[in-house]
Amino acid sequence: MTTPTIVLVGHGMVGQRFLEALADRGVTERARIVVLCEEPRPAYDRVQLTSYFSGKTPDDLSMVEDGFMERHGIELHTDEPVVSVDRAARTVTGRSGRVVAYDHLVLATGSYPFVPPVPGKDATGCFVYRTIEDLLAIEEYAKTATTGAVVGGGLLGLEAAGALKGLGLATHIVEFAPRLMPVQVDEGGGAALLRTIEQMGLTVHTGTGTQEVVTADGAVTGMKLSDGSELATDLVVFSAGVRPRDQLARDCGLDVGERGGIAVDELCRTSDPAVFAIGECALASDGRVYGLVAPGYEMAQTVAAVLAEEADGSTGFTGADLSTKLKLLGVDVASFGDAHGAAEGCLDVVYSDSRAGVYKKLVVDAEGRLLGGVLVGDADSYGLLRPLTGTRPPVSPEQLVLPAGAGAPVALGPSALPDDAVICSCHNVTKHAISQCASLPEVKKCTKAGTGCGSCVKVIEKLLPKAADKGLCGCFSYTRSELYEIARTLRVTSFASLLDSHGREGAKGGEGCEVCKPTVGSVLASLAPTIGLGGYILDGEQAALQDTNDHHLANLQRNGSYSVVPRIPGGEITPEKLIVIGEVARDYGLYTKITGGQRIDLFGARVDQLPAIWTRLVDAGFESGHAYGKALRTVKSCVGQTWCRYGVQDSVKMAIQLELRYRGLRAPHKLKSAVSGCARECAEAQSKDFGVIATANGWNLYVGGNGGATPRHADLLAQDLSDAELVRLIDRFLMFYIRTADRLERTSVWLERLEGGLDHLRDVIVKDSLGLCDELEALMAAHVSDYQDEWAQTLDDPERLRRFVSFVNAPETPDPTVRFVPERDQIKPDLTILTIGTLEGASR
Numbered sequence: 001m002t003t004p005t006i007v008l009v010g011h012g013m014v015g016q017r018f019l020e021a022l023a024d025r026g027v028t029e030r031a032r033i034v035v036l037c038e039e040p041r042p043a044y045d046r047v048q049l050t051s052y053f054s055g056k057t058p059d060d061l062s063m064v065e066d067g068f069m070e071r072h073g074i075e076l077h078t079d080e081p082v083v084s085v086d087r088a089a090r091t092v093t094g095r096s097g098r099v100v101a102y103d104h105l106v107l108a109t110g111s112y113p114f115v116p117p118v119p120g121k122d123a124t125g126c127f128v129y130r131t132i133e134d135l136l137a138i139e140e141y142a143k144t145a146t147t148g149a150v151v152g153g154g155l156l157g158l159e160a161a162g163a164l165k166g167l168g169l170a171t172h173i174v175e176f177a178p179r180l181m182p183v184q185v186d187e188g189g190g191a192a193l194l195r196t197i198e199q200m201g202l203t204v205h206t207g208t209g210t211q212e213v214v215t216a217d218g219a220v221t222g223m224k225l226s227d228g229s230e231l232a233t234d235l236v237v238f239s240a241g242v243r244p245r246d247q248l249a250r251d252c253g254l255d256v257g258e259r260g261g262i263a264v265d266e267l268c269r270t271s272d273p274a275v276f277a278i279g280e281c282a283l284a285s286d287g288r289v290y291g292l293v294a295p296g297y298e299m300a301q302t303v304a305a306v307l308a309e310e311a312d313g314s315t316g317f318t319g320a321d322l323s324t325k326l327k328l329l330g331v332d333v334a335s336f337g338d339a340h341g342a343a344e345g346c347l348d349v350v351y352s353d354s355r356a357g358v359y360k361k362l363v364v365d366a367e368g369r370l371l372g373g374v375l376v377g378d379a380d381s382y383g384l385l386r387p388l389t390g391t392r393p394p395v396s397p398e399q400l401v402l403p404a405g406a407g408a409p410v411a412l413g414p415s416a417l418p419d420d421a422v423i424c425s426c427h428n429v430t431k432h433a434i435s436q437c438a439s440l441p442e443v444k445k446c447t448k449a450g451t452g453c454g455s456c457v458k459v460i461e462k463l464l465p466k467a468a469d470k471g472l473c474g475c476f477s478y479t480r481s482e483l484y485e486i487a488r489t490l491r492v493t494s495f496a497s498l499l500d501s502h503g504r505e506g507a508k509g510g511e512g513c514e515v516c517k518p519t520v521g522s523v524l525a526s527l528a529p530t531i532g533l534g535g536y537i538l539d540g541e542q543a544a545l546q547d548t549n550d551h552h553l554a555n556l557q558r559n560g561s562y563s564v565v566p567r568i569p570g571g572e573i574t575p576e577k578l579i580v581i582g583e584v585a586r587d588y589g590l591y592t593k594i595t596g597g598q599r600i601d602l603f604g605a606r607v608d609q610l611p612a613i614w615t616r617l618v619d620a621g622f623e624s625g626h627a628y629g630k631a632l633r634t635v636k637s638c639v640g641q642t643w644c645r646y647g648v649q650d651s652v653k654m655a656i657q658l659e660l661r662y663r664g665l666r667a668p669h670k671l672k673s674a675v676s677g678c679a680r681e682c683a684e685a686q687s688k689d690f691g692v693i694a695t696a697n698g699w700n701l702y703v704g705g706n707g708g709a710t711p712r713h714a715d716l717l718a719q720d721l722s723d724a725e726l727v728r729l730i731d732r733f734l735m736f737y738i739r740t741a742d743r744l745e746r747t748s749v750w751l752e753r754l755e756g757g758l759d760h761l762r763d764v765i766v767k768d769s770l771g772l773c774d775e776l777e778a779l780m781a782a783h784v785s786d787y788q789d790e791w792a793q794t795l796d797d798p799e800r801l802r803r804f805v806s807f808v809n810a811p812e813t814p815d816p817t818v819r820f821v822p823e824r825d826q827i828k829p830d831l832t833i834l835t836i837g838t839l840e841g842a843s844r
Contacts (some may be wrong), residue, residue: 003030004030004031004032004103004104004842005031005032005033005034005100005101005102005103005104006022006027006031006033006034006102006104006105006106006307006404006550007034007035007036007092007100007102007105007106007215008033008034008035008036008106008108009082009092009105009106009107009108009109009248009839010034010036010037010038010108010109010110010279010281011036011037011039011043011049011076011078011108011205011346011686012043012046012108012110012279012294013043013044013045013046013063013296013297013298013359013677014110014278014280014293014296014297014300015035015037015043015108015278015279015280015298016042016043016063016064016302016422017297017301018108018278018300018303019033019035019068019072020068020306021110021300021301021303021304021305022072022304022307022308023068023072023368024304025303025305025308025310026308027307027308028072028073028074029072029516031070031247032072032073032075032104032305033074033075034073034075034077034100035074035076036077036078036081036082036092036094036098037076037077037078037079037081037651038080038081039078039079039131039132039133040078040079041058041062041078042062042063042069042076042078043062043063043066043131044058044061044062044063044132045061045062045063046117046130046293047293047452048061049061049129049132049135049159050159050160050162050163050660051168051509051510051511052132052161053135053162054166055180055496055500056509057486058132059250060155060357060508063134063784064458065674066684067567067784068609077094077098079644080094080095080096080098081094081095082094082095082248083095084248084251084252085105085194085249085251085252085275086252087252087253087254087272089101090103090105090274090453092105096489102274102579103274104274104275104276104278104307105274105275105531106275106277106278107248107249107262107270107275107276107277107278107281107282108277108278108279108281108296109245109248109279109281110244110245110279110280110281111242111243111244111245111280111291112130112242112243112245113128113129113130113238113239113240113242113347113423114238114240114241114243114370115128115238115239115240116151116209116210116238118210118211118212118213118241118638119212119213119216120212120213120214120215120220120428121238122145123141123213123215123219123220124215124218124219124220125145125219125220125234125236126143126213126220126236126237126238127141127235127236127237127238128237128238128239129156129159129160129163129237129238129239130156130242130592131159133161137237137737138163138164138237138330139167139168141168141235142164142167142168142235142514144234145169145234146165146169146170146234147170147171147172147231147232147233147234147235148167148169148170148171148172148233148234148235148236148237149171149172149173149174149235149236149237149309150164150171150172150173150174150236150237150239150570151174151203151210151236151237151238151239151240152173152174152175152237152238152239152240152241153174153175153177153179153180153181153182153206154175154180154181154183154184154240154241154755155181155184155326156239157173157175157237157239157778158173158180158197158402159239160237160239160780161197161199161202161247164235164237165200165201165202168441169234169235170201170203170416171201171202171203172202172203172204172205172231172233172477173197173202173203173204174205174208174209174210174223174225174228174231175204175205175206175207175208176208176209176240176296177207177217177389178190178206178207179193179194179206180193180194180197180204180206181193183331183375183405184324184333184335184339184360184374185337185339185374186341186361186374188352188374189255189335189358189359189361189374189375189376191359192245192352192356192357192358192359192376192377193310193331193333193359193376193377194206196331196355196357196376196377197331197809198366198631198809199357199806199807201809203438203662203785203809205225205227205229205231206381206829207227208225208226208227208229208522209225210223210224210225210227211223211225211226211450212224213236214230217297217623218263218588219232219234220227220233220234220235220236223236223238223678225254230645236249236323236751236782237574238299241430242280242291243260243282244260244261244262244280244281244282244283244289244352245281246260246261246262246281249270249281251326254270254271254272254275255270256283257273257283257289257410257418258350259620260283260285260289261281261282261283261289262277262281262282263283264276264282264283264284264285264301264317265285265696266285266317266318267302267303267306267316267317268282268284268299268302268303268306268317269306273516274369275819278296278299278300278302278303278495279296279299279300282299284299284318285317285318285319286318286321287443288319288321290320291842292320292322293452294320294321294426294428294452295317295320295321295322296444297319297426297427297428297452297642298317298320298428299402300726301428302316302317308751321336321337321386321401321422321425321460322335322368323335323336323337323386323389324336325375325379325382325383325424328752330376331357331374331376331456332375332377332380333375333376333379333453334373334374334375334376334382335372335373335374335375335380336372336373336382336385336386336389337363337370337371337372337373337386337389337390338363338371339361339363339373340649341363341369341371341372341375342504343363343365345366346363346365346371346615347363347364347365347366348361348362348363348364348366348743349364349398349400349401350401351401351402354607355614356377356560357373357374357376357377358377358378359374359377360372360373360374360375360376360378360399360401361373361375361401362385362400362401364397364815367392368392368393368396368397369390369391369392370385370388370389370390370391370392370393370397371389371390372389373385379577380458381400383423383456383458383459384459385400386415386425387417387421387422387423387431388417388421390414391418391502394603412466417431418431419431420432423448423449423456423459423460423463424448424449424452424460424711426448426449426451426456427448427449427451427452428445429448429449430446431463433447433449434447434449434460434463434464435447435463436561438464438465439464439476440457440460440461440464440504440506441504441505443464444506448550450506451544457474458474462472471504472504472515472516472519472743472758473513473515473516474504474513475499475503475504475507475510475512475513475515475516476499476502476503476504476516476657478502478506479742480523480668480741480742480743481739481740481742483498483502483519483520483523484523484526484527484738484739484740485526485739486502487520487527487531488527488530488531488739489522491531491532492524492531493524493531493533494524494541495512495516495520495521495524495541495545497526498520499512499516502551506711511523515743517544517545518545518546518547519535519743520545521542521545521628522543522666522668523678524545524667525537525542525666526666526667526738526783527779528786529782529783529786530657530749530779530782533648535786535787535788535798536788536790536793537666537790537798538550538553538800538803549629550628550629550630551803552628552792552803552804553610553611553624553628553791553794554605554607554610554627555627555628557603557604557829558829558831559607559817559818559819559820559821559829559830559831560818561603561604561605561813561818561829562605562606562607562610563601563602563603563604563605563627564590564601564602564603564605564613564614564617565601565624565627565628566581566599566600566603566617566622566623566624566625567599567622567623567624567625567626567659567663567696568598568599568600568625568634569635569636569655569656569659569660569663570598570635570636570638570652570653570655570656570659570675571598571634571636571637571652571655572652572656573600574619576629577620577621577622580617580620580622581600581602581617582615583616584613584617584757584793585602586604587606587612588602588605588609588612589820589827590602590603590604590605590827591603591604591826591827591828597633597672598634598636598637599625599627599634599637604820604827604829606814606815606818607804607806607812607815608804608805608806608811608815610804611794611795611801611804612718612792614791614795615795617791618789618791618792618795620655623663623789623791623792624664624789624790624791628662629666629670630666630667630669630670630744631663631664631665631666631667631670631671632659632662632663632664632665632666632667632670632671632672632673633670633672634654634672634673635655635656635657635658635659635662635674635675635677636672636673636674636683636684636685636688637651637652637654637655637656637674637677637683638651638652638675638676638677638678638682638683639651639652639677640652640653640675640678640694641677641678641694642675643672644677644678644840646677646678646680647677647678647694648677648678648694648695648696649677649678649694649695649698649699649771650677651675651676651683651692651694652677653671654675654692654699654723654726655674655675655683656675657694657727658675658692658727658730659673661727661784662730662734663787664781664783664787664788664789664790665734665738667734667737667738667739667741667746668737668738668741668742668744668745668748668750669682669741669744669746669747671690671734671747672688672689672706673685673688673689673690673691674687674688674691674692675691675692675693675694676691676692676694677694678693678694678805679693679694683692685702685714686702686705686713686714687706687707687711687712687713687714688702688705688706688714688803689704689705689706689714689746689747689748690702690703690714690733690734690747691703691714692726695719695720697720697721697844698723698725699718699720699721699722699723699726700715700716700718700719700720700721701716701718701719701721701726701729701730701733702714702715702716702717703717703733703747703751703761704747704748704752704758705748706746706747706748708842710748712748714789714842715751715758716764717758717761717762717765717766718728718762728777729765729766731777731780731781732764732765732772732773732776732777732780733761733765734780735776735779735780736761736764736765736772736776737750740754741778760788806818
């Protein structure tokens with residue numbers, strides 16, 4: 001009996017999945033497998049193509065496990081496109097002249113980028129965005145360019161725009177449709193996406209097309225648009241959709257669709273029984289050409305089952321879920337099910353916050369069954385909502401779109417999903433299959449769930465036993481304190497290098513998540529002077545790691561305005577400085593409030609006003625109060641022995657000394673302190689993270705207290721300390737806390753969790769039982785000597801000031817949604833009530 005030969009034409013993501021499916025079914029052991037690949041490298045992750053510009057190499061993007069081809073005896077020929085198929089002789093011929101006979105032929109030729117037939121489209125400086133070679137060419141050409149334009153505002157177009165922006169080019173997006181991502185999102189979602197992208201500094205042109213690429217000496221110099229406007233640009237990327245690569249099938253006489261695509265039946269068999277087509281080149285039996293990877297994977301599995309002679313009544317590809325979740329330019333975008341509400345009589349449940357760039361729409365039927373939805377800006381619930389499509393959720397649709405704080409928040413967990421719910425649509429993996437595994441790596445190895453687009457990973461992690469993994473997040477198996485030690489010991493100065501060297505295997509080379517990025521950002525900021533990292537938190541990669549408030553060195557308030565909180569050490573202020581604060585508040589119309597931390601907060605500043613306000617404050621001698629960061633806030637004080645007849649020490653002087661020493665110190669959580677001048681405790685020191693109370697013989701130090709929702713009385717650590725002894729112990733306490741605490745863990749919780757509690761803490765930082773005290777003191781000394789005021793640094797650098805605008809493409813334009821109304825001779829936010837409406841969808 002002769003060994004059958006299976007020839008695969010094309011080796012992209014779908015082609016590689018087909019090979020894996022053959023191997024899983026044992027077909028590679030009884031058949032010869034030959035792969036002819038047009039590109040110069042094996043299959044790579046085209047979904048993550050843009051990550052090349054954030055540091056991934058072509059090898060990092062490879063989809064082929066080391067040794068896979070050799071282990072399964074697969075013959076791979078790269079840089080060998082097939083130029084003809086002889087169906088009668090059952091042979092294919094490659095560009096080099098190689099002829100391979102086949103018993104079964106599988107076409108996985110994918111798609112090609114559509115380039116509009118406009119004058120100048122072939123000029124030097126015009127590119128498409130499809131392969132690694134395309135990216136390498138764009139990267140090289142961008143070195144001499146200043147402005148780039150992307151034709152197409154769909155998924156790949158936004159990816160391309162992000163790449164150009166990352167290469168330092170002023171970037172335009174031209175989309176013929178009236179909104180971005182017209183296939184995936186509706187008008188409301190498009191508006192939210194547009195606003196967020198424009199705030200990033202990209203210029204968007206919707207509702208207009210490219211009429212001509214303007215050239216000079218054969219190179220791009222600009223573009224003419226159909227609305228009559230012109231753009232000056234050095235580089236053009238066409239990303240206006242794709243078309244099935246079906247020419248090979250046409251040339252050999254296979255049936256193709258009227259609008260393209262190789263016609264196949266439910267078993268992905270073409271009009272020739274010996275020839276199959278899978279992926280983007282195939283016109284499925286439901287009349288669609290699928291451009292997503294998940295349907296391609298299903299087709300690959302279908303053909304593998306047929307060739308393994310395992311096909312049964314349940315085998316076949318009749319259509320696929322078009323749900324998708326992506327992070328485009330840092331913005332979460334997701335759609336699932338009947339996202340546009342095409343079903344007759346459907347209802348829309350909508351939540352929209354245009355200021356925050358959040359839009360959520362669920363489509364339901366009259367009985368409350370979930371039909372689909374669109375999520376922009378906040379797509380965390382996608383992984384749970386998509387599997388619920390077609391069912392009646394356990395709570396009302398309104399509750400599913402409301403954010404925390406706007407109503408009764410609902411935390412739907414995986415327990416709400418049935419066992420047969422598909423969690424990973426890329427590989428069609430159910431909740432039940434995932435629940436049989438103990439860890440994320442095991443899930444990926446055994447089911448392949450989480451190895452496709454990655455949008456299901458958060459839900460997968462929630463399905464796994466919590467005790468199985470104590471890592472910080474899905475990106476790191478280490479705790480925060482372990483990552484601190486790694487960064488300190490190895491002098492790691494960037495998030496990317498820490499993730500690549502110590503991240504989980506599936507996370508290396510990625511972008512991290514909303515848990516690890518700010519956590520590592522805080523760790524690196526606290527270690528900056530020790531590891532040789534620049535201390536300014538918004539420089540380079542550090543900016544992308546920060547929490548929302550840190551991005552503009554101010555606290556974001558509920559109407560989109562910001563608060564201004566200058567530091568007032570110890571609560572002591574001169575009349576001159578008090579007048580400056582009053583004048584600033586008056587001139588900018590700010591709401592003024594004296595806080596419990598003995599500071600004056602100014603509310604209602606627009607983001608574009610922050611530099612001007614801080615210029616006046618810095619000129620008057622003020623510094624940032626760090627109200628926006630996980631850092632020291634205040635050291636409160638009473639007036640002490642200088643004025644109070646009960647005082648026994650100068651509490652104001654000590655409070656000022658401590659606040660100036662620890663200002664800007666980044667920690668796992670905010671830090672508050674107080675100094676009381678006597679045992680009457682007017683500064684409430686025993687409710688602080690570290691509190692000081694004067695005695696006749698010196699100072700008593702209390703640690704681990706806090707107010708808030710779960711108040712805790714601080715514990716007495718040491719008594720009757722001199723000034724120098726007090727400062728030395730606080731240095732050690734704070735650095736030991738920063739070194740060993742978990743993410744977002746207050747000192748009170750940390751102290752209660754610490755094995756041995758207060759006694760152990762006293763052994764470590766008073767008795768130096770671990771021999772760490774010199775090191776802890778050195779870390780604090782480095783912080784003190786390296787400190788610089790963040791706002792003063794910002795005002796000295798025009799480049800750093802560029803982020804303080806409401807609209808990057810219109811920097812002089814204030815945000816019209818930030819409004820106020822008068823109240824008690826001051827102002828308060830004029831909040832537009834966000835209505836959650838149920839609107840009957842018109843027949844479409």
